Amino acid sequence: MFVTTADPILEPPIITVNTVLSLLAVDYPANKLACYVSDDGCSPLTFYALVEASKFAKLWVPFCKKYNIQVRAPFRYFSGPPSSSSPDVSSEFRQEWKKMKVIWENTEAQTKGLPHLVYISREKRPKHPHHFKAGAMNVLSRVSGVMTNAPFMLNVDCDMYANNPQIVLQAMCVLLGVNNESDAAFVQYPQRFYGALKDDPFGNQFVVLIHVRKLSGEDLQKEFGNSKVFTKLAAQILSGLNEKTSSPHDFLSSIEAAYHVAGCGYEYGTSWGTKVGWIYGSATEDVLTGLTIHGKGWKTVYCSPDPPAFLGFAPSGGPASLTQQKRWATGLLEILFSSRSPFIATIFGKLQFRQCLAYMWILVWALRSIPELCYAALPAYCIITNSHFMPQVQEPAIFIPIALFIIYNLYTLSEYLQIGLSVHEWWNNQRMLRIISMTARLFGVLSVILKLLGLSETMFEVTQKDQTTTTDDSNANAGRFTFDGSSIFVPGTTILLINMIALAIGLLGFLPAARDGNGSGIGEFICSVWVVLCFWAFLKGLFGKGKYGIPSSTICKSGALALLFVHFCKWTSRI
Numbered sequence: 013m014f015v016t017t018a019d020p021i022l023e024p025p026i027i028t029v030n031t032v033l034s035l036l037a038v039d040y041p042a043n044k045l046a047c048y049v050s051d052d053g054c055s056p057l058t059f060y061a062l063v064e065a066s067k068f069a070k071l072w073v074p075f076c077k078k079y080n081i082q083v084r085a086p087f088r089y090f091s092g093p094p095s096s097s098s099p100d101v102s103s104e105f106r107q108e109w110k111k112m113k114v115i116w117e118n119t120e121a122q123t124k125g126l127p128h129l130v131y132i133s134r135e136k137r138p139k140h141p142h143h144f145k146a147g148a149m150n151v152l153s154r155v156s157g158v159m160t161n162a163p164f165m166l167n168v169d170c171d172m173y174a175n176n177p178q179i180v181l182q183a184m185c186v187l188l189g190v191n192n193e194s195d196a197a198f199v200q201y202p203q204r205f206y207g208a209l210k211d212d213p214f215g216n217q218f219v220v221l222i223h224v225r226k227l228s229g230e231d232l233q234k235e236f237g238n239s240k241v242f243t244k245l246a247a248q249i250l251s252g253l254n255e256k257t258s259s260p261h262d263f264l265s266s267i268e269a270a271y272h273v274a275g276c277g278y279e280y281g282t283s284w285g286t287k288v289g290w291i292y293g294s295a296t297e298d299v300l301t302g303l304t305i306h307g308k309g310w311k312t313v314y315c316s317p318d319p320p321a322f323l324g325f326a327p328s329g330g331p332a333s334l335t336q337q338k339r340w341a342t343g344l345l346e347i348l349f350s351s352r353s354p355f356i357a358t359i360f361g362k363l364q365f366r367q368c369l370a371y372m373w374i375l376v377w378a379l380r381s382i383p384e385l386c387y388a389a390l391p392a393y394c395i396i397t398n399s400h401f402m403p404q405v406q407e408p409a410i411f412i413p414i415a416l417f418i419i420y421n422l423y424t425l426s427e428y429l430q431i432g433l434s435v436h437e438w439w440n441n442q443r444m445l446r447i448i449s450m451t452a453r454l455f456g457v458l459s460v461i462l463k464l465l466g467l468s469e470t471m472f473e474v475t476q477k478d479q480t481t482t483t484d485d486s487n488a489n490a491g492r493f494t495f496d497g498s499s500i501f502v503p504g505t506t507i508l509l510i511n512m513i514a515l516a517i518g519l520l521g522f523l524p525a526a527r528d529g530n531g532s533g534i535g536e537f538i539c540s541v542w543v544v545l546c547f548w549a550f551l552k553g554l555f556g557k558g559k560y561g562i563p564s565s566t567i568c569k570s571g572a573l574a575l576l577f578v579h580f581c582k583w584t585s586r587i
């Protein structure tokens with residue numbers, strides 16, 4: 013079981029501790045489980061928290077198993093009243109529950125058989141690219157290979173605790189039960205959130221992957237690097253002899269080999285990150301690795317059990333949500349322009365055409381920012397220059413855009429209503445999509461252009477995970493959009509300002525004379541109002557204070573750009 017963490021401030025160690033405890037307590041023979049935590053932040057705090065967690069686990073794991081507790085992440089479990097899925101909830105249980113809660117709040121310990129818990133902070137050096145999470149996952153694969161060498165791997169982010177203790181058994185049943193077992197690569201669970209805000213004001217949805225991967229290759233040394241222990245194990249796996257390789261007593265003696273394979277120079281000249289393990293070259297290494305696996309013809313399974321398998325933390329607030337979306341947009345576009353794009357995998361590999369279409373749908377997300385930006389500026393341009401892009405009301409052609417608008421919105425709304433979501437949630441997600449497109453995804457395109465020009469490398473910016481965000485509905489600010497000084501907010505603010513200027517010019521009657529007698533009409537006004545409605549959060553931000561307000565430097569930059577746009581409109585209407 014692999015958990016990655018990277019930054020003790022953005023990812024407070026208590027979050028990782030809860031995820032680790034929930035994994036250590038899953039329903040599976042404890043002596044056959046090992047949990048590896050990769051700490052890219054090399055934080056003494058995370059290390060100390062995990063040492064304390066391993067002490068607490070000695071009480072927690074038997075307690076969960078004895079009373080068949082459903083939610084085995086302590087912070088979630090203790091946030092409610094005592095509960096157990098055993099039918100006989102006795103007074104003994106209540107006593108133990110209280111004791112456990114006191115210990116959780118103060119932590120102390122005793123001993124019993126437990127899964128291994130291994131902390132790894134891989135070696136990093138300035139001149140060696142570390143490949144962010146993909147690099148961390150490859151180190152975990154190798155270290156676990158030389159230490160416990162289990163045939164199955166489970167990968168979660170540090171904030172995704174196991175919400176269902178049966179999940180490992182379920183995933184194995186799925187993998188071992190599919191039609192052609194040897195073709196199955198991984199089972200994937202959709203990501204769900206705990207404490208998600210009502211009506212999803214930030215429109216965050218993402219998927220967690222459980223990778224259970226089989227390795228393939230010819231020249232082992234070249235493929236896997238020169239660790240003798242690891243290469244031997246890889247050879248055994250490939251020849252189907254891996255059952256007897258792991259035994260707990262040689263666990264500690266494998267530490268030296270673990271050091272070797274976790275070194276930053278280990279991968280040099282090998283196939284790690286290109287043919288073997290998690291694939292490098294994209295900030296969304298999960299999609300790139302999945303695509304590569306699919307491109308080789310492996311089958312995968314998508315599983316969405318109830319209760320959800322894992323629950324994670326959905327970023328809240330403007331900056332965290334947009335940073336995450338920007339990374340995804342960047343990573344996905346990187347894949348599109350790489351040699352691993354789905355087109356190539358379909359033509360030269362074994363990716364099916366429909367899989368190719370599905371991948372393409374997400375890989376082009378970032379590119380949509382450009383037409384969206386143009387369309388959001390178009391009504392403002394038309395109003396300012398008193399021209400039009402919509403048919404006039406009396407022309408029958410007006411029904412075409414009206415029909416498109418109505419059909420699109422009714423269709424997307426029906427998708428929400430059908431699964432029991434609210435109209436409010438639909439609207440929140442619609443407006444967030446417009447905001448994300450014109451801010452985060454636009455920046456994604458820019459960062460990929462810079463990368464393709466060789467001017468800068470793309471980064472993996474870790475999402476802020478904090479527990480202080482409240483889900484309390486009485487807290488009016490819970491779903492409120494927040495801002496910071498990042499330039500990511502400039503394009504959105506500019507779009508809002510130019511549409512507001514256009515509406516003001518139109519409503520106050522300062523329109524120039526129309527050229528062909530056919531100036532802008534109701535169509536352009538409605539479009540402009542729609543854009544302002546989509547950017548309502550930004551409109552409030554113009555007048556908000558503190559983190560709820562757009563910083564004045566951003567407003568100044570956007571104001572200058574908006575004036576430039578108005579000038580541009582005037583100039584084009586003169587020529």
Ligand SMILES: O=c1ccn([C@@H]2O[C@H](COP(=O)(O)OP(=O)(O)O[C@H]3O[C@H](CO)[C@@H](O)[C@H](O)[C@H]3O)[C@@H](O)[C@H]2O)c(=O)[nH]1
Nearest residue numbers: 016017018052144145148169170295296298336472474475
């Ligand atoms: O240099 C790094 C950067 C990140 N991480 C870890 O990667 C995970 C995902 O990072 P997070 O900031 O939580 O990103 P999310 O957008 O929430 O993650 C989604 O998107 C990522 C790809 O962009 C995938 O790796 C994740 O599995 C997927 O949940 C976390 O556990 C981090 O600790 C590292 O280990 N090393």
Ligand SMILES: [Mn+2]
Nearest residue numbers: 169171324475
């Ligand atoms: Mn995450």
